[in-house]
Amino acid sequence: MEACFACLLLVSVAVGLNPSPAGSMRSQSVPLRGLGFGIISEPDRRDSVADLGFNWVKYLVIWKDAQPQKGGAIDFSTYDDWVDKARAKGLRVLLRIDDPPSWATGTTEKNAPPLNDAELAEFVYQMVNHLKGRVDAWELWNEPNLNYEWGYRRPDPARFTQMLKAVYPRLKSADPQALLILGGLSTTGGDFNDDGNEGHIGDLGYLTKLAQAGAAGYFDAIGSHPYGGPYPPEQDYDINNTTTPVGLYFRRSELQHEAWLRATGQDMPVWVTEFGWIQDFGQNCTWADAGSPWGRQAQKVTPQQQADYLVRAFQYASANWPWIGPMIIFNLEKAVGTSNSCDNNYERYFGILRPDGSATPAYTALKAMTKVDNQAPVSQMTSLSSYSTGTFTVTWSAADNPGGSGIQSYDVQQREGSGSWNNLLPGTTQTSASVAGTDGQRLSFRVRARDKLGNLESFHSDDGDISTTVDATPPNSSVLSYAVPVTSTFFPVRWSGSDGGSGLANYDVQYRSGITGTWTNLVFAVTYTRTNFYNLQDKTTYFFRSRAKDKASNVEAYPDDPDSQMIYSWTPYVTSTVAPPVWMGQYGGSLAPQKLVLANYGAYSTNWQATDNVSWLSVSPTSGTIAAGSTATITLQAAAPVTGTGTVRFDATIIITGTSAWNSPITVSATVYAVDVLNSIYLPFLGRSATGW
Numbered sequence: 001m002e003a004c005f006a007c008l009l010l011v012s013v014a015v016g017l018n019p020s021p022a023g024s025m026r027s028q029s030v031p032l033r034g035l036g037f038g039i040i041s042e043p044d045r046r047d048s049v050a051d052l053g054f055n056w057v058k059y060l061v062i063w064k065d066a067q068p069q070k071g072g073a074i075d076f077s078t079y080d081d082w083v084d085k086a087r088a089k090g091l092r093v094l095l096r097i098d099d100p101p102s103w104a105t106g107t108t109e110k111n112a113p114p115l116n117d118a119e120l121a122e123f124v125y126q127m128v129n130h131l132k133g134r135v136d137a138w139e140l141w142n143e144p145n146l147n148y149e150w151g152y153r154r155p156d157p158a159r160f161t162q163m164l165k166a167v168y169p170r171l172k173s174a175d176p177q178a179l180l181i182l183g184g185l186s187t188t189g190g191d192f193n194d195d196g197n198e199g200h201i202g203d204l205g206y207l208t209k210l211a212q213a214g215a216a217g218y219f220d221a222i223g224s225h226p227y228g229g230p231y232p233p234e235q236d237y238d239i240n241n242t243t244t245p246v247g248l249y250f251r252r253s254e255l256q257h258e259a260w261l262r263a264t265g266q267d268m269p270v271w272v273t274e275f276g277w278i279q280d281f282g283q284n285c286t287w288a289d290a291g292s293p294w295g296r297q298a299q300k301v302t303p304q305q306q307a308d309y310l311v312r313a314f315q316y317a318s319a320n321w322p323w324i325g326p327m328i329i330f331n332l333e334k335a336v337g338t339s340n341s342c343d344n345n346y347e348r349y350f351g352i353l354r355p356d357g358s359a360t361p362a363y364t365a366l367k368a369m370t371k372v373d374n375q376a377p378v379s380q381m382t383s384l385s386s387y388s389t390g391t392f393t394v395t396w397s398a399a400d401n402p403g404g405s406g407i408q409s410y411d412v413q414q415r416e417g418s419g420s421w422n423n424l425l426p427g428t429t430q431t432s433a434s435v436a437g438t439d440g441q442r443l444s445f446r447v448r449a450r451d452k453l454g455n456l457e458s459f460h461s462d463d464g465d466i467s468t469t470v471d472a473t474p475p476n477s478s479v480l481s482y483a484v485p486v487t488s489t490f491f492p493v494r495w496s497g498s499d500g501g502s503g504l505a506n507y508d509v510q511y512r513s514g515i516t517g518t519w520t521n522l523v524f525a526v527t528y529t530r531t532n533f534y535n536l537q538d539k540t541t542y543f544f545r546s547r548a549k550d551k552a553s554n555v556e557a558y559p560d561d562p563d564s565q566m567i568y569s570w571t572p573y574v575t576s577t578v579a580p581p582v583w584m585g586q587y588g589g590s591l592a593p594q595k596l597v598l599a600n601y602g603a604y605s606t607n608w609q610a611t612d613n614v615s616w617l618s619v620s621p622t623s624g625t626i627a628a629g630s631t632a633t634i635t636l637q638a639a640a641p642v643t644g645t646g647t648v649r650f651d652a653t654i655i656i657t658g659t660s661a662w663n664s665p666i667t668v669s670a671t672v673y674a675v676d677v678l679n680s681i682y683l684p685f686l687g688r689s690a691t692g693w
């Protein structure tokens with residue numbers, strides 16, 4: 001909103017000039033020219049904007065709120081919600097950025113210029129990059145030709161030009177299709193060379209000085225705030241202000257367009273980013289500044305006049321301003337929820353909804369007004385993950401302008417890597433397609449929509465709307481095997497995996513009890529690779545298997561055979577049940593064979609093998625199988641040494657190895673004493689007692 005209402009007018013004298021195009025003109029998803037119907041509104045009233053049949057809405061980005069700390073993260077959540085819900089209603093979005101934080105300006109005064117333009121440019125870059133393809137245009141600053149919108153210091157067009165030069169390239173690098181609108185200028189009067197004073201610089205003079213400072217090529221359209229004062233929108237003007245003494249009139253935008261044309265030769269589009277007429281809902285409020293020829297009282301119109309003037313403003317612009325872009329009314333609902341009494345909150349009296357939320361005559365008239373559908377639809381593609389499976393689905397949608405003709409068709413294109421764009425579905429009415437790719441392919445997609453009147457949207461970007469890398473191969477995983485059974489109350493289960501594409505996302509691990517058990521989930525969709533397994537049953541073998549999912553959503557199949565097994569038992573499986581035998585004899589004598597009995601106390605049969613490490617001791621048989629609950633007998637044959645003197649000790653070892661025995665191998669130590677006096681041999685066999693396989 002503006003506050004200075006002096007008005008010196010000039011009649012346009014440049015209508016015969018042959019303008020050259022602006023330096024920033026290019027193919028845009030939103031045309032720079034073409035009447036659009038918009039309003040400033042609170043985000044929660046986007047339904048009312050759509051109900052009006054409007055196609056633009058304007059919201060504000062307050063830098064100090066979005067990034068309160070220097071170098072801190074930007075909170076995008078609020079703007080994501082605003083923008084996505086507006087687009088869902090078919091509304092195009094204009095966001096205004098201003099009101100920087102004190103850390104960026106060194107002062108608490110509102111809208112002071114930043115100390116470092118690079119910090120402003122970086123903030124703009126981050127906002128535009130995050131909202132790329134969802135926000136159509138960005139307005140930088142608000143009425144910078146007023147001192148109270150410039151940190152309460154004298155306005156400075158050259159300084160503002162420096163800001164534009166820092167911001168514009170960064171904005172375009174974030175989103176080449178986004179538009180930068182010059183902060184809407186307040187209608188302060190004066191001619192093309194008006195230098196103003198400490199409080200303001202005339203809007204025409206400000207544009208002239210911007211051009212002199214080199215601002216051409218660093219914004220896409222002039223922002224204008226041609227509030228209508230008490231006059232109808234068709235009101236003519238003269239340089240001496242004899243016909244418009246209040247100083248506010250809608251056609252001031254014509255002079256702003258002419259000012260830039262005179263200074264640069266560029267036929268620059270003008271976007272009316274605020275305009276309106278003030279009324280008091282029929283209460284005859286006089287406000288504090290009544291009586292001033294430039295005050296609010298002097299601007300006041302009746303509710304019916306407000307309705308007529310707003311409708312006629314759109315009609316006049318459509319008929320007479322080929323350079324016009326969207327026109328944004330100030331405002332929809334700043335009165336809603338306020339008191340019905342008169343007060344100095346003049347902003348609410350520009351609203352077109354009453355304090356109780358009901359429609360004013362202006363709301364009703366604007367809703368009934370015939371809108372020119374010269375705006376293309378707004379399309380969007382549903383985001384894809386960074387990686388996709390070998391076959392995946394691409395989806396898109398579009399909304400036409402509220403009150404528009406509706407969606408006719410879509411053009412959908414695809415490309416691989418940085419190659420050429422190829423038609424995937426030209427002129428289609430479908431809103432999804434199945435796409436097949438091969439491992440490692442980088443695929444990008446873009447869409448544009450056409451409405452039933454033939455308005456065709458531009459493709460948003462040469463980079464595409466969405467992209468993904470194809471990962472067609474599932475990952476691999478397995479549960480680590482266990483060498484020995486476990487006897488504690490729990491044991492750890494570990495697994496691992498690998499993926500050569502998008503990377504591992506998570507794991508599922510299952511177990512079963514015994515060969516015929518049912519597979520049961522141990523963990524599901526977890527990112528960790530270890531857990532503890534409890535509730536174990538004695539004499540039970542547990543089997544495990546795993547599968548992995550990658551970030552492209554490829555899922556490995558469970559193996560038919562388990563990855564690993566674990567035997568659990570509190571009871572030893574195999575042990576010796578006979579006391580070690582004793583032989584008596586002399587050197588060179590023969591010894592009777594002895595028996596060693598092995599018992600399997602486990603739940604499963606086990607194979608075994610026996611060996612010895614000396615030539616004078618033999619084992620028979622050397623292998624066999626012991627069924628669960630059964631025994632096996634081993635014959636031990638020892639030959640006494642042939643010669644010797646005195647008592648000599650001879651040691652031997654018998655090793656019994658079981659394939660399923662947790663205490664395998666069993667080591668039996670044998671010691672032989674050859675006694676020449678007694679002619680006897682003593683051979684004890686000592687096994688591992690109390691433990692077992």
